Amino acid sequence: xxxxxxxxxxxxxxxxxxxxxxxxxxxxxxxxxxxxxxxxxxxxxxxxxxxxxxxxxxxxxxxxxxxxxxxxxxxxxxxxxxxxxxxxxxxxxxxxxxxxxxxxxxxxxxxxxxxxxxxxxxxxx
Numbered sequence: 001x002x003x004x005x006x007x008x009x010x011x012x013x014x015x016x017x018x019x020x021x022x023x024x025x026x027x028x029x030x031x032x033x034x035x036x037x038x039x040x041x042x043x044x045x046x047x048x049x050x051x052x053x054x055x056x057x058x059x060x061x062x063x064x065x066x067x068x069x070x071x072x073x074x075x076x077x078x079x080x081x082x083x084x085x086x087x088x089x090x091x092x093x094x095x096x097x098x099x100x101x102x103x104x105x106x107x108x109x110x111x112x113x114x115x116x117x118x119x120x121x122x123x124x125x
Contacts, residue, residue: 055082058089069097069108070119 037062062081066074077096079086100113117124 004104010060057083058085062092065096066092067119069112070102070115070117 002064014026024088039091058081059078062077063074066077071077077092084091101110102113103109104118104121104123106123109118109120111118111120
């Protein structure tokens with residue numbers, strides 16, 4: 001005799017095969033289904049691409065901001081933002097030195113008003 005588990009497996013396989021055969025037989029390719037497939041595929045490509053571009057833009061901004069604020073650990077902050085994305089950006093914004101950014105009289109780059117020396121050119125006030 002055939003066990004109950006084997007009969008259930010055979011019945012499930014037969015039902016799935018019959019449903020697939022009927023569906024494949026009755027569906028005709030149309031322009032609408034082709035456009036819908038292309039739209040879904042385009043969306044699945046566009047969303048990760050936009051996420052990657054946003055991540056790169058955040059990394060560049062964090063590096064520039066950390067350098068202009070005179071932070072020596074800009075690469076570590078970039079790694080934090082790279083791995084944690086928006087959470088890392090929030091941590092960076094809360095932990096970075098606060099203050100007004102003013103142009104350096106010597107090189108023209110932005111620096112913290114309270115800093116003794118410009119992080120770009122090294123000239124003091």
